[in-house]
Amino acid sequence: MPSALPVNVNILEAQKLVGVNINPAVFIRVGDQKKHTATQKSTNCPFYNENFQFEFQETPQVLFDKVIEIKVFHRRTLAFLMTHIGTFKIDISTVYNQPDHRFYQKWGPLTDPADTRSGIKGYVKASLSVLMKGDALSMASLPAPSSSSASDDIEKNLLLPRGMASERPWARFRVRIYRAEGLPTMEAGLMAKMSKATDRTVFIDPYVQVSFAGQQGETSVASATSSPVWNEEISFIEQFPPLAQRIRVQVLDDAKMGNIALATHFLDLQQISDPTRNGINPITPPSETSTQDGGGEECRVLPTLHGDGRSRKERGRQAVPNGESCHPLRTPTITPYPFSVPVHFLNNTYQVVSFDASTTVDEFQCRLNQDTGIRKTGLSGFSLFTDDPTGRELEHFLQGAIKICDIISKWEQALKEQHTGKSENTRTVRLTYKNRLYSSLQVRGESERERLLLAYQTNEAIVAGHFPVNKELALEMAALLAQVEFGDFERPFSAPGSAQTKSNQTLKQVLDRFYPKHYRRNTSEEQLRQLLQRLSARWASLRGRSPSECVRIYLTVARKWPFFGARLFEAEAIPPSPEKGARVWLAVHEDGVSVLEHNSVKMLVSHPYKTLVTFGGCKQDFMLVVGQSKDKATEKHLFAMDASKIREITLLISGYINSTHQQKAAAHHLSAPALMVAQPISLKSKELRSKSPPTLGRPSKTPTLL
The missing domain is CATH 2.60.40.150 (C2 domain)
Known part of the structure; x- marks a missing residue:
């Protein structure tokens, strides 16, 4: 049986770590064993002097092939938000081949394999030793004192074998x-x-x-x-x-x-x-x-x-030619991803996705789609959103060319500006993945995961009162999602006066999550009991139905509404709009912008995208300019709504127009400029600014929050 073979790692300190106001900690991995130091607060030159021993019951041949990996991270409140600073790696064989089988108080240069152009990210001072059975134990001599600068001391005392160049491409x-x-x-x-x-x-x-x-x-x-x-x-x-x-x-x-x-x-x-x-x-x-x-x-x-x-x-x-050397790389073919962040879905699940400093939203979504079985964004219509750092009930669409690291950095900066006091804020950015540009063409080739998430997104609209369902239909659809979420209903509804059972609590949870809020307002205890009883009966009737079957039924019913997949914005029509003074919904969907009656959600008027001359907003006013025909003059429709919603509806209309024209261009082998007829504008003092359409060889750039 192989004897125990100890590998000793002593982490003394670190110097010249990149970053501002960082909390560095050192993580050591040898083979499959992992250990880490304490975290030092707000310093680029932390001191540790912590010793770690790793023991392996293996033969020397197997042990020598293992790698000692030293990583430095900027630690945050949540572990998955740790920022990788740099890494140093050396195999045990190289350590054992040194005099006395050790490196004593040497500086390991930290680099980032995910960013090969960034250079050295700092240095970690460490002692490494490997002792076999029978090896003589000797004390290492201390380095002679030097009057040179700290920078020179580091450069002359690197954790590298003798004769190896300090700069390695x-x-x-x-x-x-x-x-x-x-x-x-x-x-x-x-x-x-x-x-x-x-x-x-x-x-x-x-x-x-x-x-x-x-x-x-x-x-x-x-x-x-x-x-x-x-x-x-x-x-x-x-x-x-x-x-x-x-x-x-x-x-x-x-x-x-x-x-x-x-x-x-x-x-x-x-x-x-x-x-x-x-x-x-x-x-x-x-x-x-x-x-x-x-x-x-x-x-x-x-x-x-x-x-x-x-x-x-x-x-x-x-x-390979004998006279050539290894060239420095610009784009690595295999790169580890040092960061990861959870992406949340509307069914209360999440997926952790890894990324590096150069990962864009498009690349991030591509990786997410592969992990979750969702088609690429152009086919599924799904997009990435962040919550609002100020705490408002807002979500912000992320455009594909932005880097994920920039988004998180700006989000955290905005959060810090909101909390300038000494109290520590533990909020972190929340990424959500959901459908943004729905099209009826997406049904073909729709994956099971996409259908499930669409069902939960439709449920959000139903609960908020943005989807027209009567009380009976709402109860049926709540029962379908209850079957998806919880499976078969276990017990019948408990009789009045009995102890509140687990099934009773589950039924109330189903009502809270899947039943419209406006139908639950001002209900008496007796009405609530009857509602729970009817829900339990409908849920029990679905016994044996699979989640995928229930989702299919749910979407079949929901898609009968002409505005399924539309995004509704609450507004008030003001002159010169024909519906002046009325509370309405502006429904943005694949065919155009429709004005819906506020209470019944019935259509009052619809404006196809081809009739839009221009659109945009200023402060709390949003305007649509519609051209019905060549002979008829254009009409202005003005609506009062929240300023944050004006920005959102403008970007959404632009997204639908660009998406529609890109599909037509692909189908007819035409370029997008020949098809574009409308673009967003800004209004000043409720007056329309004339603006020539941009060249649209690619989708027009629209403003972004982050």
Whole structure:
């Protein structure tokens, strides 16, 4: 049995950390074990002097391949909002090869693999040591005092092997996996017995896993074969020369009962590199590499490793020119994402999405769509929103070109300006993902997740009174969502006077979440009891129905309303509007802008987008200018509404117009400029400013909050 092998990490201090008013903490990971220091408040030069010991019951060969990873984070109130400052990585083999098997009080330069152009983010002073059984224990000599500056002391005392340059460029390390031969078939275990019983050979499903400097990549899985062919490339981003000695190439079987390692081989970078040149490229033409499986059998894998450079043909194979060095990278092919934030959905669930400093809203949404099974934004109509930092009941649409980090930074800045006192505010930005530009064409190809979220979004409109349903229909739709949310109704409605049961509480919760508020106002206790009883009966009648079936029924009923998916804005018509003095709803939908009666939500008049000459607002007035025909003069419709809603309705109309014209342009192979007929404007003193339409080879830019 392998003896315990201790790895000691002593974190002394950090210097020159980037950032303003940061709370730094150091996180150490060795293999699968993680530990961290205390958090120092409001400093770029924290002092720790904390010691950590990691013990492993493994052989030296396995231990030496593990990586010591030291990361510095700016800690915040919530763990998932921690900001990554920088990382330093070194494998245990490099530490053990040092005199006395240690680095003593050396400065590790911190870099960010997600931003290879940013340079050094600070330094961490640490002592690293690895002691095997039988190693002599010696005291390290203290560094001689120096009168040079602190900057010179750091530069001359870096946590790097002797002779290694202090400036190491970023490089791309490519491992190309060609094929494998001689892999075992299923000759042992339960599957082997089954194969003998059925007189049929059971093959494995192999894939290759490559590990390097704490990073890992995998090929695809080859199905049912002992001689797989991949021809796939795995790339790693790391500084050159790396502080990792070996690349591990492992063949595994993608078994249903768990992945099984079939064979492992280590590529030593020193053996496959040219030591006579500075800035060398690892060079290996495709050749067979022998690996050993668990039974001592030899099988062969064809990998090749090379740096980033132009290639040449050598004996019909691809090789890297001997005279080229690794080039600094501008756009890494594999980048870890140091930040993550939850994105909330209207069904009270959320998805945590990772991002880096350069991630835009479009890229963030693309990653979110892949994780949640939602189509891309142009097909689903879903968009990202933030809450308002001032605490008002507002949501702000995020345009695709903005960076997520900029949004969070400006949101936090706005929050700080609202709370200038000494009290600490614990609010964080809340991102919500929901449908913004609904189109009837989206029904085709709609995913199950999209239907579910649309149902909950429709429920919000019903509860707020923005969707016309009578009391009976509202009860039916509440029961459908109760079946989706809670499943089958367990108990019948309890009799009057009995203790309030759990099912009774659940029914009240269903009413609060899924039944219109205006139908619940001024209800007596008896009326509420009867309402709960009718709800329980309808819910019980849905027993056995699946959530997807209930969502389908719900949307089938809801889509019968002509303005399904529309966004309603409350307004008051003022002269010269024909509906002057009346409280109305302005419904913005895929076909145009409609004016609805406030109480019954019935349509009074509708203005298709092709009839809009212009639109916009000033202060608390919003105006539509409509041109009915060439012969008839234009009409002005003026509405009084909240200033924040004016901005929202203007952006929404613009979004629908641009989306419609982009769809037409794609369908008819025309450009968007030939189709655009309206654009948003600003009003001053209720007078229309004449403005020529912009060139629309791309969607017109509209103002953004953040």
